[in-house]
Amino acid sequence: MLASPLKLFALRLAEAARAETMTRWSAGIEAEDKAAAGREFDPVTEADREAERALRRLIEAEYPDHGISGEEFPDRAAQGRLGWSLDPIDGTRSFICGMPTWVTLIALLEDGAPIIGVIDAPRLDELYLGDCDTTILMAGGTERRLSTSGCRRLPEARFSTTDPFLFEGAEAEALAALRSRVRTTRYGHDGYGYARVAAGTIDLVVESRLSSYDLNALVPVVRGAGGVIGDWSGGGDFSAGQVVAAATPELFEEAVALLARAAA
């Protein structure tokens, strides 16, 4: 992987986010409910907002013509082809429960397509940087290139999905079918599940209702490690928030065959 100024800047962003998230993680957690009364619980922490503020400040100072899209504040339009997609804490539920697999998601998009992705797991000191061609894991002062596993069949697949009760109707049926065929299932790991696809210890992730800032960073990381990521129809249209990430094309196709009926 060639170092480029934009990749190095993505790493600077991740470092700045860590400073905001880890001090608050260590100090204890004050979550609040940003959802309106009666809507589903959706915690967001001071860490989330302060980290997004820090990232926006850095981007505005260094690349004032880049667009910015994040979970906490209004979008800023790009003056050119490049823009950043930010989710300072993906996995706020894990964060407030003291569970370590929450991540920071940072992506650089060109004409709307993610070309650089960072999945940073601060509590684990694991940073995944991908550019669709190569993905590296930086951890404990070392770095290594990642490859997905060779898993080609559902019965051998280690499967991750965030919430077993998020799915309804045809989506729920598709998930139940998947769950009954795979080797084992893990829940609640949000973006970290995709990082482990890149690292070769999870073989398949299937999710629905992802927002663009939830998924942009995942694409270059999964593809850079040799994995396949697409929508539930097997294409590349993520507008419905339905995502499949697989270690191999064969596994991707087998999952898509099960999910196709439930695809948007």
Place this chain on the structure above:
Amino acid sequence: MLASPLKLFALRLAEAARAETMTRWSAGIEAEDKAAAGREFDPVTEADREAERALRRLIEAEYPDHGISGEEFPDRAAQGRLGWSLDPIDGTRSFICGMPTWVTLIALLEDGAPIIGVIDAPRLDELYLGDCDTTILMAGGTERRLSTSGCRRLPEARFSTTDPFLFEGAEAEALAALRSRVRTTRYGHDGYGYARVAAGTIDLVVESRLSSYDLNALVPVVRGAGGVIGDWSGGGDFSAGQVVAAATPELFEEAVALLARAAA
């Protein structure tokens, strides 16, 4: 917490287990299916067996009259009142999926009742040591005394349970009732959920079908931090494998009121 030779020995056991588990965690994972064909998937790794072997060797050398009960090998009867309960890797599914919250469980029992418990999370470098009176967390070379949260009501509770699909019949109904009342739910953290009850970031854990080596170590850790741990009827009979751990007596009672109908 007073240091005692047996507590220091429990820490030595945890250290010996880490040496076996972490080398294999870092090297990659070769799981095998120890369940008979047709039975539920139950992975066990070389790390699990080798760590239990190392712990048994240490106990046999230092305390030849102590009993030993573990997941991987036959029980050894005690020549006196003391015995060890060992589960080198609780959370083998997390381990083989590269997820960091698997733990080593070590308990010392007196006349069958757990009096010292260790929950060690090697990947996270967090060791929880409890003696029913005090619980400490040793992490990153420092240690601090733990207290459970002050959470007294289900609507504010951060709830953890390992497998949302393990429950059937009345147990499944009880779990659904709990899930609909709590603030948020986390899945798949095995013994680490109880460690986080002690640390104050999870308020409630409810599980079923735990074996004695899954639960012995949890009891001194939860109680030492001021939490309550008992069975689904509110008593202390764990023989049915049904466990409730709560941050406060009030939360414990509210959970038990919901679970009582499904109690064994």
